Amino acid sequence: MRESTIVIHERDNVTIALRDLTPGESIIIEGEEIIVQQAVRAGHKLARKPIPLNENVVKYGYPIGKASSPIEIGEWVHTHNVETNLSGTLDYEYQPTTDKVTSQGQSERTFQGYVRKNGEVGIRNEIWIINTVGCINKTAEVVAKMANEQHKDEQIDGVFHFSHLFGCSQLGDDLHNTQKLLSSLVHHPNAAGVLVMGLGCENNYIAEFKKVIGDFDEDRVKFISVQETTDEIEHSLDLIDELADYARSFKRETLPVSKLKVGLKCGGSDGFSGITGNPLLGAFSDKLIQQGGATVLTEVPEMFGAETILMSRARDDETFHKIVDLVNDFKEYFLRHDQNVYENPSPGNKQGGITTLEEKSLGNVQKGGFGEVVDVLPYGERMASEGLNLLQGPGNDLVSTTALAAAGAHLVLFTTGRGTPFGGPVPTVKISTNSALAEKKKNWIDFNAGALVEGKSKEELTDEFFDYIVELASGSKQTNNEKFGFKEISIFKDGVIL
Known part of the structure; x- marks a missing residue:
């Protein structure tokens, strides 16, 4: 019974x-x-x-x-x-634990992926249109639609654009955040080719944006400033033709799972999130890290109240102090705007059974399993270390999923107890925390963690989930967000708009 x-x-x-x-x-x-x-x-x-x-x-x-x-x-x-028991910023003491998961060396487990010319690995062979400014969202959309009709085939997984609001009328850190985020997407290895589309008069104009992008492969990244061309759609399609030819030069090959980088995310959490979905992600993260892979965890406000668990698993004293700064800097962000640091959880979380931020955070950090925290990344930066990384970013689903993708995650694992159709620019795996949601929303949910309270062991379900992710990375399966074209981005904003 x-x-x-x-x-x-x-x-x-x-x-x-x-x-x-x-x-x-x-x-x-x-x-x-x-x-x-x-x-x-x-x-x-x-x-x-x-x-x-x-x-x-x-x-x-x-x-x-x-x-x-x-x-x-x-x-x-x-x-x-x-x-809640929580209030304000805190002082912390480094109290390291030995109870943490580290790499045990490269395993024999493999997947089928693409090796790019710079040695990075992708799990999709797509063409992305990255627009420098929101003014040309619709132009990018039209070009992507026309190009997709021409080029989506067995060798190219699709042509995609990602609308956003920014790139102009921004100052200081806001403009820098936009540039860093978009630059990291330009470098993402799931994109075999990238068309950077600018307007011409924006703050983030192409010549300035190139400084942020840094080194790039001219065969892989093309640029167009639409104010400078007579027919921007025709010109863009010609450039995508060149990118498509380049993309077709890549073939899937056998690679170790140590090459995988995976984002960890929750949204629309409920009382089961910390019992089923998030522990499943934690077990997956530990297993991938043990085999030499990398995972990344964000949603900093949802670490408040559980941050000492992560701090105790810091690789060293330097990493510990980075985590302290990550947490307290985000609290200061709230305080600068005269907001209650602990005005959380959301109404949907409360309806699902989550009472306080501590409860939400203790469930949230379970997505990182017992992994040693190897690095702390500023917003818009990319992963460089195997193991568990932490990333600066808010709890907002759209912003944090985008940040995880920009950090280099090949895919994002997204647990939810309430459900959401949202998908980021990379495959976004929706894991239901309860079976009722999985049954109700078959076009949203990709995997059901609710089985954990219905008799299936954590070890058995973790193995099933790991196998599923390997198939997904190899291209033999698609997430629902890919099937239905739910691929969006959202950029963090803090300051004024001119």
Whole structure:
């Protein structure tokens, strides 16, 4: 018989409902009978012990807040009787742990990928149009549509453009962020060829943007300034013809999985995210890192309250201080704008059973498994180290997924308990945290982690998931965002617009 609730850690004073519970019903939790006091939806918390006023509410073995009123056994535990313990920036001490996963050397496991001329590896053979400014979004869209009709075939996986709002009327860090983000996309190895399309009068005009791009292969990257040509569509299509010929020179070949770089992301989380989806990603990340691969975790505001777990796994003292700066700098960003650092989780998260930011963060960091943190990347920068990387970026789904792709992730693993159709510029794997969502949204969800609370072991599901990702990387499978053309980007903005 399926259990009604699950206790995640022996220290927890709450249990998680695996189904909707009704008032007055009797449930057995670790041999003890408990009477449910209020209706508790699946994914929400129920007190398994009395929790006095101001005493910590414990889940995952860690405090997720404190009781704002006394909580009795069998009561629903949520925002009406729990509040955060968090406030402001903090001082930290490096307390390294030996309980972390590192590379065990290159494994014999392989996938089929593309080796680019500079030695980097891609998992798709696409042509990307990167526009320097939002004014020409529609021009890029028209060119991509026409070029896709001509060139998508067995050798080219498609021609894609990525609309955005920026590249002009920006100052300082905002303009720099836009340039760095777009530059990193230009260098992404999933793109066999890139057409950089500029308007001509924007802040991020082509000559200036080239300085940020740095070295590039002239066969792989072409440029057009549409104000300087009579027929920008015809000219663009001619340039894409050249890029298509170049792209067809690449063939898939057998490569070790150590070449894979994978982004880790959650969005629309629910009470199951920290039980199913995120632990599955953590197990995958550990397995890939052990075989010499790299993963990258972002959503810095959703590390608040769980940051010390990541800090304890820092490779060295220098990396530890980078994590401290990453966390406190993002808190300062909130404070500069007179915002509550801990105004989180979202309404959808709360409906799904997440009560405080600590609870959300403790679930979020599980996506990084037990990996040693090897580097901390500024927004728009690219990964250079195998192992677990941290990346500066907000929790926003669109912005953070884009940042993960720009960091060099070949694909992004995206857990969700509520569901979303969004996909970034790279394959975006949607992993449902519960089976009901997987059944309801078959055109969104690619893999169901809900099986973890339905009898399937974590080891068995991790092996299935790893096999699926290898097939996906090899091109024998597509994500739903690829099938339906859901490929978008969004760029972080902090300052004024002129």
